[in-house]
Every structure is written in C-alpha cells, then in structure tokens.
Amino acid sequence: MASAEKERGLAERIANYRAALEVDANEAQTRFHVIDEFISAELDWRKDAIRVEPYLEGAGFADYALFSSGRCKAILEAKRDGVDLCAVKQSQMAVVALFF
Secondary structure (H helix, E strand, O other): OOHHHHHOOHHHHHHHHHHHHHHOOOHHHHHHHHHHHHHHHHOOOOHHHEEEOOEEOOOEEOOEEEEEOOEEEEEEOOOOOOOOOOOOOOOOOOOOOOOO
8 A cells, every 4th residue: 555545544543543452451452453453554564474472582582573585674562551671682673662
C-alpha cells in the first residue's frame, strides 16, 4: 500500500489501538490486538518474517525479531507503560520508544 494511502485513516486506527489497550491491557491482549496488528498492518512486515520470543545469542529472549533476506533487521521489546528498558551491552543497537 502506498504511503499516502496508508496515512488515510491512521488517526482512527491509532484510536482503535488505544481503545483495545483500555479494554484489557494484559500482555497477551496487548500483543494480539495491538502489537501484532501494528507490525503487520502498519509496518507491512510479513508474518512469516516475524519471530515471536526468539532467543538471541548474547542478549537472551526478545518479544519480537523482524527478519528480511534471512537476517534479523530489528528487535522489538514491549514494556508496560512506565517501565524502563534496562541497559544492554550491544554496540550496534538503537532504542526507539514507540508510544500510542
């Protein structure tokens, strides 16, 4: 889907994500109704290129690993609002906080 086309309705979709969190914000519900949907629908990541709860050598378990061309391109670690990510010893990593 083209970028301009995807932008139409984005505010409504974000409102729907927020509403889903207000109904029941436990981890499983949040992942099912918000994060999984956001990764595939908003970021256009193919479901067969997403690994859930993978073990990463030297880092441990992650919530999501996003792959492209057989290589891990991004790690997504979801935390409850107000919980800080701990510092890790990775030299090639950027932390980007996404909030709804």
